[in-house]
Amino acid sequence: MPDWPPLCDVSADVDRALAAGRPVVALESAVVSHGLPAGLALQAVRQMQQAVRAGGATPAVVAVLDGRIRVGASEEELARLVRPGVMKVAGRDLPVAVALGACGGTTVSATVAVADQVGIPVVSTGGIGGVHLGAERTGDVSADLAALAAHPVVVVCSGAKAICDVARTLEYLDTAGVTVVSYRTDRFPYFYATDSGLPAPRRIDSPQQAASIWRAKRALGQRSALVVAHPVPSEAALDAQEVERAVALAADRAASAGVRSADLTPYLLQALAELTGGRSLRANLALLEANASLAAAVAAALAG
Numbered sequence: 001m002p003d004w005p006p007l008c009d010v011s012a013d014v015d016r017a018l019a020a021g022r023p024v025v026a027l028e029s030a031v032v033s034h035g036l037p038a039g040l041a042l043q044a045v046r047q048m049q050q051a052v053r054a055g056g057a058t059p060a061v062v063a064v065l066d067g068r069i070r071v072g073a074s075e076e077e078l079a080r081l082v083r084p085g086v087m088k089v090a091g092r093d094l095p096v097a098v099a100l101g102a103c104g105g106t107t108v109s110a111t112v113a114v115a116d117q118v119g120i121p122v123v124s125t126g127g128i129g130g131v132h133l134g135a136e137r138t139g140d141v142s143a144d145l146a147a148l149a150a151h152p153v154v155v156v157c158s159g160a161k162a163i164c165d166v167a168r169t170l171e172y173l174d175t176a177g178v179t180v181v182s183y184r185t186d187r188f189p190y191f192y193a194t195d196s197g198l199p200a201p202r203r204i205d206s207p208q209q210a211a212s213i214w215r216a217k218r219a220l221g222q223r224s225a226l227v228v229a230h231p232v233p234s235e236a237a238l239d240a241q242e243v244e245r246a247v248a249l250a251a252d253r254a255a256s257a258g259v260r261s262a263d264l265t266p267y268l269l270q271a272l273a274e275l276t277g278g279r280s281l282r283a284n285l286a287l288l289e290a291n292a293s294l295a296a297a298v299a300a301a302l303a304g
Contacts, residue, residue, distance in 0.1 A: 011072025023299035033105025055296025067101035109147035124295035130160035130169030236286035
């Protein structure tokens with residue numbers, strides 16, 4: 001049994017996979033606690049886990065349960081995250097959640113920190129947080145970006161969440177030294193839409209290329225993440241202009257309601273679901289599953 005970090009419990013199947021050098025993919029759990037409606041959230045994480053297993057890797061959902069960091073949370077444990085009062089746990093909140101004995105869903109920033117600590121090199125999520133629209137007034141920048149600059153993991157996502165200023169997010173990542181590539185496209189994706197209107201910083205066309213870039217980053221001593229931006233499947237994608245209009249309306253609602261900080265993202269995602277007649281939820285489910293599948297392929301390539 002490895003000497004796992006204090007306050008961290010690793011499930012038996014994840015423990016065995018890591019000990020044997022088999023591929024493992026870490027999955028964030030804020031999508032369960034704060035990202036999607038309860039029923040859909042549990043369906044989404046189930047589909048993500050199935051996609052990871054189908055790709056030959058072991059899924060490891062990260063969560064905080066009764067003040068312990070759980071790596072490889074079970075379905076029964078994840079069901080606890082849809083109850084009222086569950087924390088949304090960013091990286092900075094991990095010590096608070098642990099000290100207070102809380103239960104919480106981990107965001108990208110917390111998940112990559114835990115994955116780095118226990119030695120899981122690949123994380124899958126829907127979209128990373130970024131520089132929020134209107135950040136020049138509010139200063140609202142997701143903690144995900146600082147975490148990506150600090151932890152050397154591969155993060156498979158569909159770009160930044162649609163509620164972000166994609167251009168400023170890419171500039172932040174560039175300045176922070178985070179390597180960003182798009183998968184099989186010359187464009188940077190826009191979460192619910194396949195194209196943000198911006199070119200991809202770099203393009204790759206195979207999981208093996210992602211693995212090679214990650215190995216090169218480590219060999220060069222770089223401590224930042226590799227972000228693999230994977231477009232939402234075309235059959236579930238929304239039109240980019242429709243997404244922009246819906247985001248603008250949702251942001252106006254949030255401003256009128258005085259919603260900010262940790263409450264902003266779940267509020268905006270719910271508003272977008274209403275404004276798109278539920279199609280943003282279907283796109284979200286599709287991209288979560290597709291990203292988990294690609295993450296498993298990258299993890300398998302890293303495992304050799």
